[in-house]
Amino acid sequence: MRKALMQTVSRIPLVVWAVIVIYPIIWMFLGSFKDYGEIFRSPWALPEAFEFDNFVQAWNDHGIGRSFVNSLLVTVLGCTLCMLFSLPTAYAIERIRFRGSKVLFNVYLASMMIPMVLGWIPLFFLLLQLNLLNNLLALSLIYAVTQVPFTVFILCSFLSGVPRDLEEAAAIDGMSQYGILFKIVAPLVTTGIITASIMNAVMYWNEYFMALIFLQSDEKNTLGVAMDLLANEAEYTNAWGALFAGLTIAIIPIMVIYAIFQRNITKGMTEGALKG
Amino acid sequence: MVQSKKQRFLFLAFCLGPTLLVFSVITLYPLVNGLYLSFFEWSGMSIEKTFVGLANYEKLFNDPIIPQTIWHDYFLVVTKVIGIMVLATYFAVALTQFRIKEAPFYRIVFFFPNIMSVVIIGILWQFIYNPDAGLVNSGLEAIGLEEWTQPWLGDLNWALPSLVLPSVWAGIGLFMLLLMGGIMSVPKSLYEAADLDGATEWQQFWRITVPMIWPQIRVSIIYIVITTLNGSFIIVQIMTRGGPSSSTEVMGSYLYEQAFEQFHFGYGAAIGMMILVLSLATVAVLQLVLRRERVEL
Known part of the structure; x- marks a missing residue:
């Protein structure tokens, strides 16, 4: 009782x-x-x-449709670039003995603790000089690089659990190191690649502040900025219905991803936090 | 493996080179340049930067807003650490040790806000705090506490505390999972032995669970502190823009305002350095304070 x-x-x-x-x-x-x-x-x-009037209105009249496509672009491109940068680095750090590997690992680790805001001012002017402000490709590249440290850690921890036998066998068969990396190792750490990419995708999809600073026109806005603008607009136009529809549109992909990859996401986040 | 030195070097360069290059340009260079910029007066418009030595730092020490922003940041740090750790620990213990059938449901639900966009979280909570139609005020009215209703985010004293709940709401899931991972790796035999010795559940929690999951608790606290000092300005920017009359201004939002709205880029960079120094110092102190209590099994 x-x-x-x-x-x-x-x-x-x-x-x-x-x-x-x-x-x-x-x-x-x-x-x-x-x-x-x-x-x-x-x-x-x-x-x-x-x-569904509100959804149609949000999608067409309030730029949610356009920014949905923009967000999709930076998310996909950011994830791809990030993986292309991170996998070879993680492989080298974990599998090849070279001087300074520990230092390199620690540089990446330490950079996760440094406040990003400090870098945004110089980065803004760097993009300005290169004429890359308001450019979704440049934003994708920046997104990709900001997640490189996290992705390298996740991949390193997955790589350390993969036995070396297959790599050695392939090397004896005369496969080049490049072949081993992309044809043997990459498939072996698919779970790690998915885990890290899902985490990165969620980050990119939700990102707000860098997009606010580095994008400057309505046509280029990603969802975070577009929603914030719509929320401010709604205070004057009372387009609350459209605002909620916009938020719903933005959150649905996240819910779908969460429903499918719940385990990867929780594992990725807890591991990232434990290492960082 | 048969390979020449040159091949090995080329492969290593292929693996590390491009990544290190983009990382240097996009992460390392801006940090160093941020430090450099903090010694200049610069509107960002002209090519000319004026070297002003430590003038920006002098301004930092004399700016009456700065102590407020620091105080606001640490207020958020302390309240968030307490709020998140108390709730996350309770939830973690409840979901792992109370034998609750629907535990997976709670785990999935509680974690979801962690992957929500901070923009959506901010906008939703603006509505929850809405003075007329918001959930908080109508709830208070419904239970007969009209005199407690506030304009929350519009009130000088209540705006900052009002930001704590959304931050806790958004952050709790991750730490709950971290702690759950810790609790599940505690050997069951410890609890069984304690049961035999007649220890109450409360005693077991303080004598077994807390010491055993201390590493996870430490990591969680440090992680909350870092992410708050480095990132609290995002929710501030969305929910209050630092207002009313800078009562919710934090270091990051002040930096954004000074640099990207008022075009004092040199001063903004100095604020950035301050954030860097403060967060590194805080973490160093915490590492020291939290390291002491360590159990050897």
Whole structure:
């Protein structure tokens, strides 16, 4: 009896926190189907009708569609570039003995602790000089490099768990080191590549501040900046429905990714935090 | 492996060279250049930078906003560490040791905000704090506490504390998972022995769980401190832009304002150096303080 009571009591904080987490998200979904009057008249009720006007409006009139495509571009490109930079480096650090490998590893490690803000001012002027401000490709490259340290760690930890037999066998068969890296090692650490890439994709998709600084026109805005602009606009135009629709559009890919790769994401994040 | 020295060197260069090059240009160079810029007065418009020596740092020490931003940052650090660690530890213990059937559900739900865009989090919480239709005020009214209602984010005293809850909300899942990982690797025999000795669950928590997961607790605290000092300005920028009247201004948001809105790039860089020094110093102190309590098994 006492045990059952304890069980119930100890659950209360869990239930309360679950409500605090889920409620705002549900509220956002419901709000995306309501018009202005409805949101303030009955903020807690179900929408009177499930119509997609707000979504169409957000997508077309408020630039969410355009920035969705931009975000998709920087996310995919950023992940690809990051992996191309990180995998060979991780392989060299983990598998090839060379002087300074430990130092290099530690330089990458230490850079994860340094505040990015400090670098943004010089980076801004570097891009200005190279005429690369407001350029999605340049932003993708920057995104890729900012996640290189994290990705190198994740890949190193996966590589250390892969036995060397296959590499040695391939080397005896006369395969070049380049072949070994891309044809033998890369497939062996697929899980690591997926884990790191998913984490990176989530970071890039959600990134806000660098996009705010390095992008300068509506056509180039990624979702973070576009949503922030829409939120400010909504204060004057009362386009709350469209704002919620925009937020919903932005969060759906994250939910899908989370549903599919939940394990990779939680593993990647905890490992990254433990190392960093 | 049969390979010439030259081949080996070429392969190594292929693996490390390009990455190190882009990393140097995009991460290392800006940091060094940031330090360099902090000795100049520069509007960013002209090519001419004026060397001013330590004038920016002098300005830093005399700027009345700076102590406020530091205080605000450390307020967020302390409240976030307490809020996140208390809740995350409770959740981690509950989900691993209370034999709750639906534990995976809570784990999945609690972690989700960690992968949400901070922009979405900020906008949602602006609505939760909305003075007229927001969840907080209507909730208070519903339970008869009208006099407690506030304009939250618009109030000079309440704006900063109001930022703590969204930050805890957004961050808790990761630390819960870290601690859960720690708890699950504690040998069951320890608890069984404690049970035989008649230790209460509360005693077991303080005498077994906490010492055993101390490494995870330490990492979590340091991680919260670093990410707050380096990144608290993002949620500030979205939710309050430092207002009302700089009552929520933190170091990072002040840097952004000085550099990218008022075009004092040299001064902005000096603020950046201050953030760097403060966060490194804080972490060094924490490492020292938290290292002492270590258990050998």
